[in-house]
Amino acid sequence: MQVVQQLRIAALATAVIALTSGGALAQKKYDTGASDTEIKIGNIMPYSGPASAYGVIGKTEEAYFKKINAEGGINGRKITFVSYDDAYSPPKAVEQVRKLVESDEVLFVFNPLGTPSNSAIQKYLNGKKIPQLFVATGATKWNDPKNFPWTMGWQPSYQSEGRIYAKYLLKDKPGAKIGVLFQNDDFGKDYLKGLKDGLGDKAASMIVLEESYETSEPSIDGHIVKLKASGADTFFSVTTPKFAAQAIKKLAEIDWHPLHIVVNVSASVGSVIKPAGFENSQGILSAAYAKDAADAQWANDPGMKKFTEFLAQYYPDANKLDSSTVYGYGAAQTLVKVLQMCGDDLTRANVMKQAASLKDFTPDTLLPGVKINTSATDFAPIEQLQMQRFKGEKWELFGEAISGAIE
Amino acid sequence: MSAVEEIASQTPAVQAVPKRAMTLSAGTAFVIVLLLLVVPLFVKNFIIFQMTMLLIYGLAVLALNILTGGSGQFSLGNSAFYAIGAYTSAILMEQYNVNYALTLPVAGVICFGAGFLFGQPALRLSGVYLALATFALATAMPQILKLGFFEHWTGGVQGLVVTKPDAPFGLPMSQDMWLYYFTLAITIAIYVFSVNLLRSRSGRAFMAIRDNEIAASAMGIDVATYKTLAFGVSAGITGVAGGLGAIAVQFVAPDSYTITLAISLFLGMVVGGVGWLPGSFVGSAFIIFVPNIAEGISKGLSGAVFGVLLFLVIFLVPHGSRQVAMVAQQLLGKLRKN
Numbered sequence: 109m110q111v112v113q114q115l116r117i118a119a120l121a122t123a124v125i126a127l128t129s130g131g132a133l134a135q136k137k138y139d140t141g142a143s144d145t146e147i148k149i150g151n152i153m154p155y156s157g158p159a160s161a162y163g164v165i166g167k168t169e170e171a172y173f174k175k176i177n178a179e180g181g182i183n184g185r186k187i188t189f190v191s192y193d194d195a196y197s198p199p200k201a202v203e204q205v206r207k208l209v210e211s212d213e214v215l216f217v218f219n220p221l222g223t224p225s226n227s228a229i230q231k232y233l234n235g236k237k238i239p240q241l242f243v244a245t246g247a248t249k250w251n252d253p254k255n256f257p258w259t260m261g262w263q264p265s266y267q268s269e270g271r272i273y274a275k276y277l278l279k280d281k282p283g284a285k286i287g288v289l290f291q292n293d294d295f296g297k298d299y300l301k302g303l304k305d306g307l308g309d310k311a312a313s314m315i316v317l318e319e320s321y322e323t324s325e326p327s328i329d330g331h332i333v334k335l336k337a338s339g340a341d342t343f344f345s346v347t348t349p350k351f352a353a354q355a356i357k358k359l360a361e362i363d364w365h366p367l368h369i370v371v372n373v374s375a376s377v378g379s380v381i382k383p384a385g386f387e388n389s390q391g392i393l394s395a396a397y398a399k400d401a402a403d404a405q406w407a408n409d410p411g412m413k414k415f416t417e418f419l420a421q422y423y424p425d426a427n428k429l430d431s432s433t434v435y436g437y438g439a440a441q442t443l444v445k446v447l448q449m450c451g452d453d454l455t456r457a458n459v460m461k462q463a464a465s466l467k468d469f470t471p472d473t474l475l476p477g478v479k480i481n482t483s484a485t486d487f488a489p490i491e492q493l494q495m496q497r498f499k500g501e502k503w504e505l506f507g508e509a510i511s512g513a514i515e
Numbered sequence: 516m517s518a519v520e521e522i523a524s525q526t527p528a529v530q531a532v533p534k535r536a537m538t539l540s541a542g543t544a545f546v547i548v549l550l551l552l553v554v555p556l557f558v559k560n561f562i563i564f565q566m567t568m569l570l571i572y573g574l575a576v577l578a579l580n581i582l583t584g585g586s587g588q589f590s591l592g593n594s595a596f597y598a599i600g601a602y603t604s605a606i607l608m609e610q611y612n613v614n615y616a617l618t619l620p621v622a623g624v625i626c627f628g629a630g631f632l633f634g635q636p637a638l639r640l641s642g643v644y645l646a647l648a649t650f651a652l653a654t655a656m657p658q659i660l661k662l663g664f665f666e667h668w669t670g671g672v673q674g675l676v677v678t679k680p681d682a683p684f685g686l687p688m689s690q691d692m693w694l695y696y697f698t699l700a701i702t703i704a705i706y707v708f709s710v711n712l713l714r715s716r717s718g719r720a721f722m723a724i725r726d727n728e729i730a731a732s733a734m735g736i737d738v739a740t741y742k743t744l745a746f747g748v749s750a751g752i753t754g755v756a757g758g759l760g761a762i763a764v765q766f767v768a769p770d771s772y773t774i775t776l777a778i779s780l781f782l783g784m785v786v787g788g789v790g791w792l793p794g795s796f797v798g799s800a801f802i803i804f805v806p807n808i809a810e811g812i813s814k815g816l817s818g819a820v821f822g823v824l825l826f827l828v829i830f831l832v833p834h835g836s837r838q839v840a841m842v843a844q845q846l847l848g849k850l851r852k853n
Contacts, residue, residue: 155810156818157775163815193810193817198674198771199764203568203803210561224674228766231676249673293661294672322658 135452141215142454147447148188149173150208150217152225157195162221164426165244166191168436169219171423172444182447185454190214194225201225202232209238216241216459219262219439223247223294226259234258239460241446242439242489246373247294251488253464258456260463260487262439264397266295266371268512270302272395272493273344273369275510277314278307281367285316287340289331289355291347292320299346299371302512316340321351332358342367349379356384356392368392372493377402377502378429386501395493395510396503397478398438402429403502411472438471442480442489445469477509488513539793539840551699560691564763565803567695570702571760573799576783577709577792578752584790585713586745587725589642591777592633592649595656596626596750598772600757602660605675605767606668615680615762619701622758623751630750634743653777657769674768677761698759705752709792712748721745786828788837797836801828 141148153166173187181187190212194201201220208214216239220226223245233240234256242262243250246269250261277284288303290296300318304311317338319331328351335343343366345355352374359368368391374380375394399406406412415437419426426433447454449462466489469480480489491513496503539547555563579593600622607613607621633652640648660669669675682693712718720741723731732738761767779802787798809820832838 155814191814193806193814195775195806196770197773197775198766198768199568199760202764202766203565206561206564210559224672224768224770227674227676227768228764228771231765297672324654324658 137453137455137458139215139455140213142185145185146188147182147185147454148190148212148214149443150205150212150214151189151191152194152201152204152208152217152220152229153191154196154221154225155193157197159196159222162244162432163193164430164432165219165221165436165439168423168426168433169440171426172418172437172440175418175422176444182444183451187447194220194222196222196225198224198228201228205229205232209233209236215239215454216456218242218443219244219436221245226250230256230259237456239456239463241459241463242442244435244439246298248298251486253485253487258460260460260482260489262442262489263435264372264490264493264512265302265488266298267302267305268488268491269372269395269493270299270304271306271512272495272510273393274303274306275512276393276495276507277342278310281342282310284314284342284367285340286314286342286344287317287319287335287338287366288315288344289319289321289328289335289347291351292322295348295373296320296346303344306512321347323348323351328354329358332364333362336362336364340366342369344369345374346371347374349374349376353380353384356380356388360385360388370394372396375496375503376400376429376431378431381498389498390500392498394496394498394503396496396505397475397490397493398431398434398473399475400431400503401434405502414472434473438473441471441473442466442469445471475505475509548703555692555695560689563689563691563695567691567698567763568760569796569799569803570695570698571756571763572780572783572802573796574702574705574756574759575753575780576787576798576802577706577795578749578756579780579784580787580790580792580795581709581713581721581752582745582749583784584792585718585725586721586742588637588742588745589646590649590746590749591646591774591781592652593749593753593780594772594774594777595649595652596630596753597757597760597776597780598656598660598767598769599629600626600754601761601767601772602669602675602757603754604758605677605761608677608762609675610668616697619755619758622754626754626757627747627751630753631743631747633750634746637746638739638742650774650777653774657773660769660772670768672769674766674771677765677767679762679765694763698763701755701759705755706792709752713792717741717744782825786825786835788835788840791835791837791840793840794836 151166153163154160155163155166170189170191173189176182177186190208192204192207194204205217208217217233218241220229220240221244226243226245230240237258240259242260244262246263246266248265248267250259251265288300290300307314317335317340319335321328321331332355345352345368347355352370370392372395375396377400381389399409399412401412416428418437419428419433446459446463449465450458464482464484464487466480466482475494477494478490478492482489492509492511494505494509495507496505555566575593575597579590582588582590603622603625604618607618608615637645637648661672679690679694681690682688686693713721720736723734723736724738724741728738783798783802784795786801787794805824806817806821809824810817812820
């Protein structure tokens with residue numbers, strides 16, 4: 109009898125507690141990985157292996173969250189950033205992401221790097237309904253909210269950028285005879301597809317030669333000579349930094365002066381133009397969405413000043429000229445914006461919802477005119493780039509920010 | 516290899532292959548199998564996934580162990596066979612809707628064929644030259660998988676996403692747990708097969724070739740056949756491991772099967788103890804967990820920390836885990852006497 113009574117009291121007490129705390133919970137909603145004091149974010153980066161240069165992105169993001177925490181966190185919650193090394197290997201990426209989700213119990217995975225690694229974890233994360241937010245790859249397939257509602261890109265896709273060059277050529281040089289040199293992988297093929305889609309019917313007549321190279325080739329000189337012989341007057345260089353610099357040098361060596369377009373990936377002054385020689389690089393075209401930290405024209409820009417101060421205080425070892433720091437800063441800032449928008453509703457569904465509700469957001473490091481916009485059907489945050497021409501020792505932007513949106 | 520010789524010369528054995536040199540005692544084996552069966556019931560899915568990967572890489576290391584420890588041929592190219600197995604399973608499952616369990620024997624047979632064929636030219640090479648030739652195979656494989664000609668099946672650089680199978684017969688098990696037990700069953704079967712193979716006539720032929728090729732041929736062993744056979748068997752088992760790996764990871768892409776994988780497998784074999792089959796799984800644990808430990812010690816220098824750990828292991832126990840096992844056994848023996 110007494111036991112029953114005790115049970116009744118216990119049940120009543122539980123009900124009362126549940127009711128009162130239920131009132132408080134109405135405003136605060138959490139999924140695994142979030143609480144009153146903490147937001148736990150997972151990440152994978154190639155800190156070792158062939159793409160280890162990109163590890164700087166992860167370190168910059170870690171430093172940025174340290175800054176946010178030092179300034180009081182987000183709505184009073186501190187960010188815990190758990191970042192693991194996947195060595196750019198897809199099976200390792202799966203293992204590390206599962207560790208993040210099942211062992212560290214993060215709220216979501218932010219900015220994992222590399223197309224192969226992200227492809228490997230996409231199905232797993234979508235199956236578990238865990239956001240795979242702002243992936244660090246330029247492949248086009250991340251903008252697919254219908255099939256993968258938990259995956260979202262961040263930077264402009266390679267195809268978008270390819271379309272922007274096509275738009276520019278159709279307008280300024282409609283009679284161009286284009287010779288394309290592209291890296292034989294998804295990166296190269298995506299750009300080529302963007303260019304062809306942008307040129308439309310004219311692609312077949314405008315592109316005179318498509319040459320591909322492998323990253324294992326020590327030199328691409330042979331391909332350049334072949335492209336010159338094809339009679340092309342426009343050279344579209346879909347190359348990674350090392351090869352882009354080789355191409356610029358070789359062009360000068362064989363005295364070939366076509367209209368030279370270098371993709372954004374290799375537009376870095378520090379790692380491409382300077383090694384190839386400023387005198388060889390005059391007049392080269394490219395497109396950009398972020399400010400170049402090496403460029404003097406941003407010295408007095410308020411956004412870049414904030415960026416420089418951040419590096420000096422929280423990541424003093426960083427090389428300011430490394431574009432990965434600018435990238436990591438922009439991505440981390442976008443995430444902080446999303447988390448602020450989430451308020452006290454830190455559920456996975458709401459994180460995705462807020463990430464898909466960004467309106468004209470501009471991180472400090474993006475070019476003026478480039479804005480982040482997302483919606484329930486548009487999971488491609490940055491879609492605009494601005495054309496730029498190399499003059500003297502720096503890039504000069506010209507024209508308006510052009511959208512490469514893919515309908 | 517030298518370890519096997521040492522033991523062979525130490526013991527005045529009648530048996531061609533001392534049993535202990537290759538397997539575990541019945542008691543130890545029973546305890547390990549029991550642990551492998553019971554532990555997954557009490558741990559998180561993530562740990563089960565890691566255990567599955569341990570078994571899968573263990574199989575791949577075991578395959579290399581048969582080739583190198585058994586027949587004395589070096590290979591840095593087993594990642595290529597692993598890739599062929601993985602792609603065979605993935606393509607059959609995703610493009611032709613074949614049941615996952617049926618894709619494994621196909622992967623095994625195709626890789627056996629590939630290994631057997633590769634074994635033919637490899638006959639002319641030995642030692643470091645063979646290692647280099649297989650190295651070429653490993654470097655070439657990711658690029659072959661990217662070829663436009665195969666892209667229709669392989670998905671090119673984008674790779675293929677594989678669906679993870681559910682537990683059959685409505686068993687109340689998570690996908691991870693089912694896959695673990697499925698892998699465990701296959702692993703035990705292949706392990707038993709391998710032990711018996713090395714103890715059989717063919718196994719003795721492998722080892723005779725390893726120890727002295729000329730003497731072996733003088734005894735009437737068809738050196739060419741057995742060498743290529745060893746390559747075929749090794750490649751076949753690696754292919755099955757690759758197929759299982761594709762199902763467990765749910766994704767195949769050329770970048771998963773680079774030379775780094777080949778070197779990892781080789782490393783696993785050395786750490787586990789060349790020629791000692793149970794060591795394959797210790798080696799597999801080394802290549803899965805030690806990089807994680809190294810990362811925990813220092814993120815920026817994880818590669819260097821891994822190198823130091825590896826150096827320590829090779830320096831302190833040059834014969835790998837078999838040496839540790841031998842010492843442990845001797846200690847146990849002493850304890851019993853007391």
